[in-house]
Amino acid sequence: xxxxxxxxxxxxxxxxxxxxxxxxxxxxxxxxxxxxxxxxxxxxxxxxxxxxxxxxxxxxxxxxxxxxxxxxxxxxxxxxxxxxxxxxxxxxxxxxxxxxxxxxxxxxxxxxxxxxxxxxxxxxxxxxxxxxxxxxxxxxxxxxxxxxxxxxxxxxxxxxxxxxxxxxxxxxxxxxxxxxxxxxxxxxxxxxxxxxxxxxxxxxxxxxxxxxxxxxxxxxxxxxxxxxxxxxxxxxxxxxxxxxxxxxxxxxxxxxxxxxxxxxxxxxxxxxxxxxxxxxxxxxxxxxxxxxxxxxxxxxxxxxxxxxxxxxx
Ligand SMILES: [Zn+2]
Numbered sequence: 001x002x003x004x005x006x007x008x009x010x011x012x013x014x015x016x017x018x019x020x021x022x023x024x025x026x027x028x029x030x031x032x033x034x035x036x037x038x039x040x041x042x043x044x045x046x047x048x049x050x051x052x053x054x055x056x057x058x059x060x061x062x063x064x065x066x067x068x069x070x071x072x073x074x075x076x077x078x079x080x081x082x083x084x085x086x087x088x089x090x091x092x093x094x095x096x097x098x099x100x101x102x103x104x105x106x107x108x109x110x111x112x113x114x115x116x117x118x119x120x121x122x123x124x125x126x127x128x129x130x131x132x133x134x135x136x137x138x139x140x141x142x143x144x145x146x147x148x149x150x151x152x153x154x155x156x157x158x159x160x161x162x163x164x165x166x167x168x169x170x171x172x173x174x175x176x177x178x179x180x181x182x183x184x185x186x187x188x189x190x191x192x193x194x195x196x197x198x199x200x201x202x203x204x205x206x207x208x209x210x211x212x213x214x215x216x217x218x219x220x221x222x223x224x225x226x227x228x229x230x231x232x233x234x235x236x237x238x239x240x241x242x243x244x245x246x247x248x249x250x251x252x253x254x255x256x257x258x259x260x261x262x263x264x265x266x267x268x269x270x271x272x273x274x275x276x277x278x279x280x281x282x283x284x285x286x287x288x289x290x291x292x293x294x295x296x297x298x299x300x301x302x303x304x305x306x307x308x309x310x311x312x313x
Contacts, residue, residue: 005046005063005074008201009180010039010172018048018167019061028165029140030148032122035169037151038203044169045118045147052114052145053078069112079110084119090250090296093119095128102132106141115144123154130157137163177201185209196260215249216257223261226308233312237304251300255289258307284310 007015021027033041047063053073054063063070072078082104086093101117109115119125125133137146137160148164150156172180174194180201181190185208193213197203207213219240225231239245240254262285266278288307292298 004043005050006040006043007047008040008043008172010170010176011044014167014169015044015047015061019051022052022061027145029144030137030146030164032148032150032156032161032164032166033169034150034154034166035152036171036198036200038197038200038206039169039171040202041149041151041169042120043202045120045149048147049073049081049116049118052116053081053112055112072111078112080112080114081116082118084117086121086124091124092126093124093129094126095132098125098129098132098136102136105136105144105146109143113143115141116147117144118147118149120149121154122148122150122160123156127157130160134159134163171199172201174199177204181205181208196257198260210248212249215245219254219257220261223258223308223311227312233305233308234301237301237308240304241301246300251292251298251303252289254304255285255292258285259289281311 033045035041050063050065050070050073051057051061053069054065055067055069056064058064065071065074069078073081082101084093084097084101105115105117107115119133133146134157140146146164148156148160171177177194177199178190181194181204184201184205188208190204190208193204193207194201196213196216197207207216222231222236222239226233226236240249262278262282266282284307288303292303
């Protein structure tokens with residue numbers, strides 16, 4: 001993936017704090033960027049790596065984007081930088097990848113001062129991989145910086161977390177998020193996308209650009225149709241498990257959508273009637289979610305059917 005180095009308006013103070021540590025020569029050897037998905041952690045990490053590669057970086061950490069180091073980084077070919085990602089979305093980062101990284105981390109740098117290693121998402125490391133990383137972090141090589149990215153729902157071993165300097169990435173306030181989104185997608189009203197993205201602006205932008213918002217509305221309509229017996233459980237579950245939609249939407253995303261929806265429905269329901277049936281469904285949804293996280297290759301149609309049957313009762 002090509003680097004998308006940028007610092008968003010809601011990250012300026014975070015950047016200033018981090019860059020002051022670079023200037024004071026107190027950059028931690030391992031950073032953990034955590035926060036909601038879609039707040040711009042990856043772009044920020046790229047911006048940091050770019051600035052550390054830059055040969056004529058500004059006082060506030062602005063990379064020139066023109067020097068040899070910047071050009072190599074922006075082309076994705078800087079020999080002192082390494083990105084560790086799962087081979088495909090949802091797959092694990094394996095131990096052999098981290099072992100290879102150990103060797104890379106101890107070599108002398110070829111171009112700049114720093115050797116930079118990005119692991120995204122860090123929670124994709126399986127237990128063996130996380131243990132192998134822990135060994136490296138326990139005796140950190142000089143001039144090597146690890147940047148681990150982790151979204152709020154990603155689980156990392158406490159031992160790894162304790163070896164990193166943790167930085168929490170905030171959500172922007174609503175006005176800031178709206179203003180940014182209006183710049184990015186000037187011809188649409190981003191309000192619904194921001195709500196659907198839980199306030200995360202990059203997520204909202206992607207939703208608008210990829211037509212996900214329309215799909216989400218369609219998904220909710222289908223659940224209403226099931227409830228009104230206008231569609232069968234198997235038809236709707238089959239539709240959302242068909243190949244083109246599977247490629248576009250993970251089961252986790254569908255469950256995330258359900259969480260948002262059920263939460264909103266529960267708010268309305270709480271005013272009108274008893275909440276027990278909502279609570280039952282909510283608990284069922286939570287159980288299913290944990291199950292899906294633990295066993296990624298579950299039969300999607302069966303999971304959806306099971307949820308819809310619970311929803312109907
Ligand atoms: Zn530069």
